[in-house]
Amino acid sequence: MERSFASRQELAEYLAQEFPTAAARDAQISPIPGGREAGEAVLAAIQPDRYGFDRNYLDGHVSRLSPYIRHGILTLTQAKEFAFAMVKDRLHAAKFVTELAWRDYWQRLYAAMGKGVWEDREEPKTGLPPGAYASQLPADIATGETGLACIDSFVRELRSTGYLHNHARMWFAAYVVHFRRVRWQAGAAFFLSHLLDGDPASNNLSWQWVASTFSHKPYFFNRENLEKYTHGLHCKRCPVRGRCDFEGSYEQLESKLFRIEAR
């Protein structure tokens, strides 16, 4: 295939011709560039100490290294050594390095599970029968037209950049699986289609963690939680502000979403 392009636009047009079915799914290319040079620039900008404090906030100091690590452009060890070299005490990079270890953990599970990452690893703990979950991702979710400012914004970002903050991935997955009652596999496939760091192990097993087929309880959230970690970015301009699906306490939402028997 061709190796010389005058611009990214020219590359995008060439690839759309060469891969018409992929382009038909979504022909945008990400502003995140590929390549080692780009990956090293991202690595040089990490702030592992601050990451430990604010990584759950949408504007926190997350590294955005995942597309480079997933494709072996940078290794986990390179990222770890770089982080350790940036801090006086290794403990100040502990959170960051623990997250790198998650990738290693998922890969080890992938080696053991193979294609089994597409199947429930454990029984779900939602108390709902399998038939309660739809098998297809509803169109309004895939196109970002749910009317929920947060969810639609996540979909637009995913489709245009191929990246989403981890917390946004968790909220989105909880919305799909628990609030809309869609099988986690449908959401996982949607993510794999668009994420630059799409990896069947990290992706699917994280969806299973949310769904509770790989954790001891389902993950879900309420509006207060999302508003806190986004600084109200979406809620402020949401058409259903104050009456969205995510309103209420955790106890109220839990009883609405699940059939969990009191122990």
Place this chain on the structure above:
Amino acid sequence: MSEWIWLHPDCLAADNPAYLKYPKADALFVFDEEEIEAEEWSLKRIAFLYETLLELPTEIERGNVVARLLEKQPTKIITVDSVNPRFRAHVQKLEAQLPVEVLPALPFVNYRGNLDLKRFSRYWKRVEPIVFDK
């Protein structure tokens, strides 16, 4: 007839073990059309990989991975290990035809013995002291 490095989406660095051990070998990356369709990739991932490949000394093709590799009439194929089941299936098919050297990827942690992977906490209990040199 020569030795060929097979690059795949898990080892796209110029200092991967295959390039380091065989600096003079030719290299080939094949966009696996079966994988792209199975995982329904959008153009974003393809473009990201393509930009990465443009920095590497490699030929780029698309189609059936095993067929494209065999068309090069290699005497031997060298690649870097991956846990992806699709990679493993390709290796098996290639091994039926010619020698394949699968080099280990650099591990995040050298742990001898079986790790309990039931939950991350169990894995981390064993691995954390090694990662932090405790």
